[in-house]
Amino acid sequence: MRNIFAKELTAHATDNDRIVMLSGDIGNRLFDDFKKVAPNRFYNCGVAEANMIGMAAGMAMMGFHPVTYTITPFTTIRCLEQIRIDLCYHNLPVVIVGTGSGLSYAELGPTHHSCDDMGVLRILPNMTILSPCDPIEVKLALKAALEHDGPVYLRLGKKGEPALHREPPVFAIGKAITLRPGNDVCILGTGPVLAEALTAAKMLENECVSTRIESVHTVKPLDTALLGEIFNTFKLVVTLEEHSLIGGLGGGVAEWLADNSGYSGRLLRFGTADRFFEEIGTQEYAREVFGLTAEHIFAGIRNALQ
Amino acid sequence: MIDIDYQVLNQTAAELRGIVIETSCKAGVPHLGSCLSCIDILTALYWGTLDDMPSRIGRPDRDRFILSKGHAAPALFQVLARKGMFPLDMLDNLARYGENGTLFGEHPPAHGIPGVEAATGSLGHGLPIGIGMKLASRMRGYNNRVFVLMSDGECNEGSVWEAAMMAGAQKLERLVVVIDFNKWQATGRSEEVLALSPLADKWRAFGWSACEEDGHDIKALSERFCTVPDGSGKPIAIIAHTVKGKGVSFMEDDNNWHYRVPTQDEVISARRELGLI
Numbered sequence: 001m002r003n004i005f006a007k008e009l010t011a012h013a014t015d016n017d018r019i020v021m022l023s024g025d026i027g028n029r030l031f032d033d034f035k036k037v038a039p040n041r042f043y044n045c046g047v048a049e050a051n052m053i054g055m056a057a058g059m060a061m062m063g064f065h066p067v068t069y070t071i072t073p074f075t076t077i078r079c080l081e082q083i084r085i086d087l088c089y090h091n092l093p094v095v096i097v098g099t100g101s102g103l104s105y106a107e108l109g110p111t112h113h114s115c116d117d118m119g120v121l122r123i124l125p126n127m128t129i130l131s132p133c134d135p136i137e138v139k140l141a142l143k144a145a146l147e148h149d150g151p152v153y154l155r156l157g158k159k160g161e162p163a164l165h166r167e168p169p170v171f172a173i174g175k176a177i178t179l180r181p182g183n184d185v186c187i188l189g190t191g192p193v194l195a196e197a198l199t200a201a202k203m204l205e206n207e208c209v210s211t212r213i214e215s216v217h218t219v220k221p222l223d224t225a226l227l228g229e230i231f232n233t234f235k236l237v238v239t240l241e242e243h244s245l246i247g248g249l250g251g252g253v254a255e256w257l258a259d260n261s262g263y264s265g266r267l268l269r270f271g272t273a274d275r276f277f278e279e280i281g282t283q284e285y286a287r288e289v290f291g292l293t294a295e296h297i298f299a300g301i302r303n304a305l306q
Numbered sequence: 307m308i309d310i311d312y313q314v315l316n317q318t319a320a321e322l323r324g325i326v327i328e329t330s331c332k333a334g335v336p337h338l339g340s341c342l343s344c345i346d347i348l349t350a351l352y353w354g355t356l357d358d359m360p361s362r363i364g365r366p367d368r369d370r371f372i373l374s375k376g377h378a379a380p381a382l383f384q385v386l387a388r389k390g391m392f393p394l395d396m397l398d399n400l401a402r403y404g405e406n407g408t409l410f411g412e413h414p415p416a417h418g419i420p421g422v423e424a425a426t427g428s429l430g431h432g433l434p435i436g437i438g439m440k441l442a443s444r445m446r447g448y449n450n451r452v453f454v455l456m457s458d459g460e461c462n463e464g465s466v467w468e469a470a471m472m473a474g475a476q477k478l479e480r481l482v483v484v485i486d487f488n489k490w491q492a493t494g495r496s497e498e499v500l501a502l503s504p505l506a507d508k509w510r511a512f513g514w515s516a517c518e519e520d521g522h523d524i525k526a527l528s529e530r531f532c533t534v535p536d537g538s539g540k541p542i543a544i545i546a547h548t549v550k551g552k553g554v555s556f557m558e559d560d561n562n563w564h565y566r567v568p569t570q571d572e573v574i575s576a577r578r579e580l581g582l583i
Binding site for chain 1: 366416417423424425427428430431433434435436437438439440441442443445446464465468469471472475
């Protein structure tokens with residue numbers, strides 16, 4: 001994800017001289033091409049994220065479209081008040097890019113995990129949250145973020161995520177994309193963990209359960225038209241994210257469902273529990289621990305349908 | 307260099323003090339001590355330094371001023387009004403300061419008030435924004451100056467020092483920090499709360515050109531502001547020594563006036579001392 005992000009950003013910066021790249025002292029070599037095409041529009045802001053966000057605000061006030069980049073917790077929770085006031089209150093066009101989101105950096109310990117980033121950013125007025133599921137969506141989400149006249153948080157995994165889309169889909173902020181059609185159960189998922197949903201759907205197919213999967217790449221604003229349709233159509237609606245059950249996609253859908261009566265569909269949510277992941281392990285192991293693997297999703301849905 | 311009659315500016319500052327005190331009483335708005343300590347700095351900036359306002363307000367290459375100590379907004383609003391930044395309906399709105407549904411609050415808002423470049427109120431935000439503005443100006447080839455007014459208490463915030471290092475590294479010679487060094491913060495002597503001194507040396511150590519001035523000498527401040535850039539190739543920190551509550555004997559250096567609101571009688575006494583009655 002981060003490689004396609006760097007490549008696409010470089011392409012945008014070649015054509016658009018409003019784009020400025022602000023790095024929080026990471027991405028060694030990743031932005032070499034960007035520095036070649038726009039040497040005066042790349043700033044290593046050091047390990048000083050609060051200042052980086054404030055700087056981005058100042059640049060945006062002057063007509064630029066800055067993009068900030070570092071490891072997710074450091075460019076979100078670390079500098080939350082700068083995001084809240086400098087970016088959201090002023091409603092400025094700045095793209096905050098968090099890399100290694102969710103449990104991508106499971107091996108690095110809880111300081112580097114981010115299962116709470118969407119929760120804290122989703123409550124901020126004017127904020128848009130994009131959480132693409134694969135490199136194809138990263139490319140489209142970045143383009144949409146750079147066309148959006150307001151703050152956007154772009155939630156990336158790490159590198160090497162598989163493509164989940166066969167063809168580049170039509171992408172619009174706030175409009176989910178159907179990854180797979182189906183009739184019996186609908187999974188609303190966000191981010192690379194959707195790969196687990198696709199595998200689970202194949203397992204369910206073997207049991208004659210037809211699964212629709214939606215990539216809810218925009219976690220704010222939620223695609224409420226889709227939610228209305230899904231909860232009208234399906235008896236079981238599932239949310240899936242590599243994020244806490246509090247405050248993210250599942251939290252948002254539950255809030256929407258509580259506010260909108262008359263739907264008979266049941267909601268089943270997959271996400272991380274309300275605790276730190278303190279064991280040592282890979283992302284796959286962490287998903288296993290939090291019940292986010294294809295097997296867990298398959299079993300959870302089969303139980304719920306019985 | 308602008309030809310300036312400093313006697314007139316001293317009178318302007320006295321009148322600004324008078325109306326800020328009246329407004330505080332009428333609207334019940336605090337932070338009077340913090341407003342009075344920076345009135346002369348604001349006067350030197352707006353009448354002695356910043357390029358012509360409001361005619362240049364729409365120009366992207368204009369000078370920028372950020373009131374990072376946002377709690378002195380009552381002073382800034384009166385300065386902007388007097389500079390002619392507001393249309394009549396906004397002046398009416400300002401006259402109803404503090405009423406429900408009006409525009410003018412205790413801190414500068416993000417939208418709706420001409421001349422307010424950035425919303426502030428939470429301390430330590432103005433300098434990073436100012437750096438972004440100056441870097442953006444440099445990318446665009448503008449020779450404008452960016453002034454950021456901070457309080458001494460504000461220097462407690464870590465983001466100030468993150469920003470100080472960035473500006474030092476980027477050698478932003480047209481970026482100016484003015485510190486309203488009134489020696490108090492909300493609930494104590496600033497030097498006792500967190501060790502500030504040696505304040506000018508701290509900025510120098512972070513790669514800035516630093517100097518100290520009498521923060522109530524409008525002429526000295528204006529002349530200093532007009533020497534930006536100063537030839538050092540560095541951003542400039544001006545430590546302005548001030549007195550909290552300056553201009554009114556019973557408010558001067560009394561930190562109760564961080565939060566106290568004056569009575570009608572105190573307003574009259576204050577105006578008399580300022581030579582306005």
